[in-house]
Amino acid sequence: MTMFFKLSIFILAFAVSLDNFSTGFTYGLRKMRIPLKSVLIIAICSGVSLFISMLFGKSLLTFMQPEVANRIGGTILILIGAWVLFQFFRSRHEQEDDEAVLEEKVVLNLEIRSLGFVIHILKKPTSADFDRSGTITGIEAFMLGIALSLDAFGAGIGAAMMGYSSYLLSILVTLMSFLFVSGGLKLGNIFSHLSWMKKVSFLPGILLILIGIYKF
Known part of the structure; x- marks a missing residue:
């Protein structure tokens, strides 16, 4: 295994x-709370989603x-990265909500009745606060975790086909998701004037494309 x-x-x-991080920062700007237990639920959703998708990806290896x-794995990462960038630049041209504190990224725009709830959360992360209590708990945290794990699911299939360890990657994603939600929340609370930090949402797209090209 090479260093790179x-x-x-x-x-x-x-x-x-x-x-x-981007989502946590949004909640922080709005002075909303995500208890430690809820942050853990969100992080676990990301890790489990990635692990399941990697198991599926590995099962495909027996046929090719x-x-x-x-190459297929690299292509999947490149396509996901391109999709992230497309959504980022498209969101910059959309009209802002007059009552919004900052622009919220549109991640997915599909009319699927069974997934409508999750899609609405992806369009507007703060809509996960169903009871308008200002705190994300229980089922709210689970639904937000599912919404945020959709990208991880797609990337997991590509990662598995490129030979990455499903256990190691899932653990890393769980830990990083926990740290990023917590860190974004705190920074949003402290540095509410730095809304430009939300712009880092384009970075995952670039990184996924670069990894996909390297492994292609």
Whole structure:
């Protein structure tokens, strides 16, 4: 295992988890609370989603040559990265809500009745606060965790096909998701004037594309 391959595991986990920072920062700006237990639920959702998708990705390896699987995995990461960038730049041209504190990223825009709840959360993260209490707890944290783990699910399939360890990557994503939600929440509370930090949401797209190109 080369040094860059080891480093790329951390970069991939960072890229998949960074959206959690963006969401945590949004909640912090709005002075909303996410208790430690809820942060843990969100982080576990990301880790479990990635692990399940990697198991699926590994099962596909039995039907193809390693080199082909590697290229397909790289292509998946490149496509996910391109999608993240597309959504980032598209959101900059959308009209802002007059009552919004800062622009909220549109991650997914599909009319699927069974997934409508999760999609609405992705469009507007603060809508996960169903009871308008200002605190994300219980089922609210679970639904937010599911919403934030969708990117991780797609990336997990590609990562598995490129030979990454499902256990190591899932653990790293869980830990980073926990740290990023907590860190984003605190920074949002302390530095409410630094709303430009939300712009880091384009970074995961670039990192995923670079890793995909390297492994292609």
